[in-house]
Amino acid sequence: METITIANLSNDQTNIPINDLERLADQIRGNLIQPPDTIYDEARRLWNGMFDKRPAVIMQCKGVADVIDAVRFARDLNLLVAIRGGAHNVAGLASYDGGFVIDLSQMRAVHVDPAARTARVEAGAQLGDIDRETQLFGLVVPTGVVSETGIAGLTLSGGAGWLRRKWGMTCDNLISVELVTADGQWLKASKTENSDLFWALRGGGGNFGVVTAFEFELHPLGPEVMFCFVLYPDSKEILQQYRKFAQSEPEEVGMLSFTGTVPADENFPEASWHQPFFGVAACYVGPAADGEIVLQPLRELGTPIVDFSDRMPYTEVQKFLDADYPKGRNYYWKSVYLKEFTDDTIDTLIALNRQAPSHHSTIDIWTIGGAISRVGAEASPLSPREAPFMIGIEANWDEARDSNINIAWVRDCINRLAPFAAPGIYLNFPGFMEDADQMVKTAFGKNFQRLVKIKQKYDPDNFFRLNQNINPAA
8 A cells, every 4th residue: 555654743653545545535625645646845945044844744634624634534543743834933933844734925915894894814825915904995914024024923922013003913813713623613812712722823833723813903094104214324323223213102103113234236326335234114103194293303314325115006015125035035033021221232232243244134223112012911911011112023034054154143143132032932933943841931931831721731642743842731
C-alpha cells in the first residue's frame, strides 16, 4: 500500500495511506496539495525568505466545512498541524517541514454592514481586502501598516497600525470570532457566547482553535486623509523635537517613526544616499484639512532630506510601506517597550541604527497611549499597556549569507535598550520564538495563568502548538 509520511504530535512520523488522503480530497471544496503537484512550491512559499519549509500536505480550505474536515482528519491521526492565514508570520510559524498545513488563504471574503458599522472578515483575508470593502462606505477597521499582512495573525496577537491611538489595537475592535476547536467543533465567541474564549482570542494568539472569521466594529474615516512622511538627518536635536511633539500629540495622530539608511534611489537626493536618517510617518485620523494643520510641526523638525507628505486616499496610506516588505526577503524582528524616551535613549538609537548591517533595516518607534492604554489590565490578555513607546527592531536583508550578522544586530539592540525597557513584549515581532515559554509569560504578564486555564479547557492536549504557544501544562 502506498503511503505518505507526515510529522505527528509525538515528535515522530506517521505513515498515512494515500487512499485516505484521496478520500479527504474528494470530500472537500478546496485543494489538497502534495510535493509532486505543480502548484506545491508556490503554495508552500512563506513571506519571510528565511524559511524554506516543505510540508507533507497543504490543505487549502474554501469554507468552514473544509476546516472541520482538516482538523478532524489531523486529530484522528495525531498529526502535527500548522495554520496558515496570510503566511506573514515573521517567525515562520505558518508551516512545518513534513507537517500538515491547514491553509486559509483562499478564504478572503469581507462583508460590510454599513448601517451597523460592522464587518465580517474571513481569516485568510489580507488588510488590503478589508480596506477595499470598508472604504467603499467611508469606514475602517484599525489594522496594521502593510496591506499584504494577513488579518488573522495580526489580530490574534494584537494588531498595531495608524489608527491605534484613536481606536485601539485590532483585537480591541473585535465583536465576535468564529473558530473550529481542537475536537473539530465550530463555535462562536463573543462577550455573550463563550466569553472566556473571546477574552483569550483578543491577543492570546492562535492557541485555541482555527479561526475562520472575525467580526469587527467599524469606524468612520476617509476616503481622503492627511499623511505625513518626512526623512531627516538622524541628529539628536531632531529626535528631541520629535519627542516633544510625541509627548503631547492628540489621539488623532497615529505616528510611526523610524531610523534607517537612505536608499540609493532616484526619489532621494544623491548626496543623501547611504546616509543614516530619522523618518517620521503619521496618519491623521480625522478630516484631512485638520490633519494638514496638526501634522505640520512634524514637517518642520529640521531641514528634511525628502518630504512626501500629502493628502491621499486611506487605501494608499495602507499601501505606502508595502514595497519595503517584499515577499521572499529575509526578516528578523523583535520588540521592546520603553518606560521613557530620554536623551540616553536617543543616543543609543542613533548609535544602533548606524551599526545596522543592512540598508533595509530600521528601528521603529511606535507611540502608544490613547485608546490602547485605556483598555484595562484584565480586559484583554495583552498587559501591561502603560508604556508610552514601543520599539520594533527590524532586520531586513536580501542575502542568506548575511543572516548571522543581521540577527546578531537585532539581539544587540535588545540588550542595549534593556536599561530603558518597560515590562512586556509584542508577540507579532517575536524573532524566532527563542525561549518561547518565557516570551509568552513576559508578553501576557499577570494574565498568563488565566490563559493557561482557557487553553486547558479548549485545547488540553496542545493540538494547536505551532504558534506563540501557551502550554496547557504550564
